Amino acid sequence: MATINWTPHPLQKLEEILVYLEEGDPSYILKLMNQVKKQLEVLRNSPQMGRIVSERKSEDLREIFAEKYRIIYVYKKNSIIIIAILHFKQNFRL
Numbered sequence: 001m002a003t004i005n006w007t008p009h010p011l012q013k014l015e016e017i018l019v020y021l022e023e024g025d026p027s028y029i030l031k032l033m034n035q036v037k038k039q040l041e042v043l044r045n046s047p048q049m050g051r052i053v054s055e056r057k058s059e060d061l062r063e064i065f066a067e068k069y070r071i072i073y074v075y076k077k078n079s080i081i082i083i084a085i086l087h088f089k090q091n092f093r094l
Contacts, residue, residue: 001044001045001078002043002044002045002047002075002078002079002080003044003078003079003080004040004043004044004080004081004082005079005080005081005082006081006082007081007082007083009083009084010071010072010082010083010084010085013084013085013086014036014085017032017069017085018032018033028067031067032066032067032069035066035067036066036069036071038066039064039065039066039071040071043064043073043080044080047075047078047080048062048075049064050062050063050064050073050075051063051064053072053092055091055092055093056092060074060075060076061073061074062074062075063092065088068087068088069085069086069087069088070084070085070086070087070088070090070092071084071085072084072085072086072092
């Protein structure tokens with residue numbers, strides 16, 4: 001089972017997303033957070049399940065989806081590091 005760690009940027013971004021949703025559709029927050037939690041639990045057991053990020057095409061850089069959001073992570077040596085979370089319409093830039 002892999003460990004999951006978040007870098008500061010995606011945590012801050014997730015907080016911004018939740019604040020934005022609170023203003024528009026508070027009921028969506030619970031749905032999104034449940035999906036994030038579910039996806040991360042599956043990811044912990046199957047770290048390579050995510051698809052390769054199309055903008056980078058690196059085996060170590062992968063993404064999973066939770067609702068309308070991309071969760072981008074690096075997987076190395078049984079460790080998952082979440083490096084970005086963004087809306088699915090946004091391009092990833094490192």
